[in-house]
Amino acid sequence: DGGITQSPKYLFRKEGQNVTLSCEQNLNHDAMYWYRQDPGQGLRLIYYSQIVNDFQKGDIAEGYSVSREKKESFPLTVTSAQKNPTAFYLCASSIGGLAGVREQFFGPGTRLTVL
Amino acid sequence: SQKIEQNSEALNIQEGKTATLTCNYTNYSPAYLQWYRQDPGRGPVFLLLIRENEKEKRKERLKVTFDTTLKQSLFHITASQPADSATYLCALDVPLIKAAGNKLTFGGGTRVLVKP
Numbered sequence: 096d097g098g099i100t101q102s103p104k105y106l107f108r109k110e111g112q113n114v115t116l117s118c119e120q121n122l123n124h125d126a127m128y129w130y131r132q133d134p135g136q137g138l139r140l141i142y143y144s145q146i147v148n149d150f151q152k153g154d155i156a157e158g159y160s161v162s163r164e165k166k167e168s169f170p171l172t173v174t175s176a177q178k179n180p181t182a183f184y185l186c187a188s189s190i191g192g193l194a195g196v197r198e199q200f201f202g203p204g205t206r207l208t209v210l
Numbered sequence: 211s212q213k214i215e216q217n218s219e220a221l222n223i224q225e226g227k228t229a230t231l232t233c234n235y236t237n238y239s240p241a242y243l244q245w246y247r248q249d250p251g252r253g254p255v256f257l258l259l260i261r262e263n264e265k266e267k268r269k270e271r272l273k274v275t276f277d278t279t280l281k282q283s284l285f286h287i288t289a290s291q292p293a294d295s296a297t298y299l300c301a302l303d304v305p306l307i308k309a310a311g312n313k314l315t316f317g318g319g320t321r322v323l324v325k326p
Binding site for chain 1: 311313317
């Protein structure tokens with residue numbers, strides 16, 4: 096089955112620790128994205144990547160880092176510099192480059208809690 | 211920067227009635243606007259995309275309108291069913307300059323509860 100997987104589903108972190116959230120897609124999509132969602136709020140863009148070995152900051156990139164070494168993988172690291180990391184993290188991908196195909200496909204999400 | 215707003219109050223509606231959700235935006239004139247459905251604890255699922263030159267788009271019991279003068283999109287669920295209960299998100303769709311992809315700016319979502 097094609098889709099996006101995120102792991103783990105739940106993640107607990109102590110203050111001061113870095114953690115890495117996994118995102119893998121087998122849809123052969125060029126573009127991938129990371130969003131953060133806080134309770135009762137919409138999604139906010141953290142980072143996005145349009146092609147392997149390239150990525151751009153979104154609206155709230157401070158305290159986060161990413162890499163895109165393979166087309167199918169786009170891991171997100173939440174560093175200790177992120178002041179309020181407790182949130183629901185969503186990874187998405189899109190084909191891009193084709194007229195009329197603009198929807199983003201989302202993974203199931205990772206809920207991160209800082210203890 | 212772009213700003214997009216949805217009614218944050220939950221919409222309670224009786225089964226069989228039409229639910230109407232509002233999405234207002236400022237500081238931008240998008241070429242596209244998208245609507246997603248999100249169930250609790252899950253990722254959003256794409257529903258519909260409407261272009262700036264389209265007044266209306268339909269998919270089964272769903273209808274979206276796009277008024278670029280009012281800077282507003284309306285999302286309708288006709289003949290609503292309890293299974294339609296979810297949070298609905300609208301998103302401004304901004305093309306990216308380089309190669310693939312597009313940047314979505316999401317509203318806060320409106321929760322819909324359809325009662326049998």
